[in-house]
Amino acid sequence: MTDIAMIEAAQARLDGHVRVTPLLSSPFLDEIAGRRVFVKPECLQHTGSFKFRGAWSAISALSPEVRERGVIAFSSGNHAQGVAFAAKLHGIASVIVMPSDAPRIKIENTRAYGAEVVLYDRQTENRDEIGATLSRERGLTLIKPFDEPLVIAGQATSGLEIAAQAKEVGLDKGEVLVPVSGGGLLSGVALALQARAPGFVVRPCEPEGFDDVTRSLASGKIERNAALSGSICDAILAPQPGDVTFPILSKLCGPGLVVSEDEVLHAMALAFNRLKIVVEPGGAVGLAAALFHGDQLGDTVIAICSGGNVDADLFKQALDRHPI
């Protein structure tokens, strides 16, 4: 079970390897949102998403003998790149199991980081089974995307940074809006803030049609999404909250916020124009909630923009649909 001691140990292992992302803001966004909006741009993290934190945390915690046999991961893309690059920097091999409909850039980048990529069909094959089999056959250590205390501890270091940075700008309370898929980032940030900045409430953000976490929190039991694909928010389409993460979310998170795809594209365009950062759709759901769902929010929010690995064509769509 991840606790603050495990999170601080992860932070020590990550020190000098992970990028401390800044806290951004713009008076233009404050005006649109009708409240103070801060943005934590994890899109600026190594490999373009927060996933590098968890990957580094898990790989750096392995014993040298286990680590040198290599690692394996299954991922829609961002965890893949995080694990591949963290493995490369540790000088070890990685095998990444990816859905065949993942964005081209994510598959290519994962290969470019030196990983062996194994593709599977999201509709007909089970990635966990494929991962487990490969892991067993080659002696690789499976780095799970979220349901793993060491990964949660790594993602939580983003929460430690938020706690420190909020204090620097004079904030001691507010809502932290977190894009959620399996719940690794969300649960990690919730644990970090509970310990270091307890005035903040963490709230999950999801796209319409893929609001399993919001519904699970409302009903008190794990609920599943009806579909496994079909959203522009490809990075956050895990079918349901994790067995490890859900109890943490149930205990620590506020109610979920659900945004439309058009709101996501609008948030991406505003992040381009006002913050000069590139955010992918799944990474922009928290900012979309901050900007367009103020009726459900208090006067100060911090939105984590969790990733930036978006194809140029989709990014151009966002700019075309929402000119400044």
Added chain:
Amino acid sequence: MTDIAMIEAAQARLDGHVRVTPLLSSPFLDEIAGRRVFVKPECLQHTGSFKFRGAWSAISALSPEVRERGVIAFSSGNHAQGVAFAAKLHGIASVIVMPSDAPRIKIENTRAYGAEVVLYDRQTENRDEIGATLSRERGLTLIKPFDEPLVIAGQATSGLEIAAQAKEVGLDKGEVLVPVSGGGLLSGVALALQARAPGFVVRPCEPEGFDDVTRSLASGKIERNAALSGSICDAILAPQPGDVTFPILSKLCGPGLVVSEDEVLHAMALAFNRLKIVVEPGGAVGLAAALFHGDQLGDTVIAICSGGNVDADLFKQALDRHPI
């Protein structure tokens, strides 16, 4: 004359008001460049460019009685936004004199920051005369864009950050590639690094056809650009190096690097894909030099991406022309 004491005093005034921008990198960029490339993304600074540093430095140094009468600036856009926002945060009025062909977003943003915008024709009117007249008539203090020691001291704080961040990643020598127009950022960074990280050489970067600083450094006297407009790099088209900045540049800078417009667009597309930042053409000339002019560079470079205020149409052109 700006010196390290003045720079440190500026840093103290800026503390808590300016954003400390991170130092970014990507193995993909290293591979293209054939050397280690770090990027200082001043596009993430308040108002989307380094100009906020100098504006804050100059305005915060005014006596309260002088400051409350307001300030005036003339600028192709980024200095305008920096002065307008710094003035607003100080609770004072600002008048900004801008060329009528400046990008729409820059004019609109400057107005949105609460400034009064006065437009002039870059070909037929003299911005210095317009600024001086308005300044005299209304009792406003002129905040010059670069030829002012307090502004140079403000821009220099970016150099202090580079010195500290380079040390953190284990660097004690290399080349710092700086987009240059009038030379405020370049001279400030050169002074800061001379005092704090003397192993670094600062090198000016310019677009073809607007290489006045490169030619001035080569000839040893101030040279002028033939044209005053006609480049996508609208932010860095000052006609010649400043009278205050040129002696500093002559003493401290290495030879200039000149890049093509296509290289600039390519650097913008790579910054989008690999760093997840939005860089405007004028802000990308240093990164373009790092990536495509390796024959003139050593094995480690830090490129300042000095601004990100680019219209969506031009940004889309960069993405279209240089797909990943």
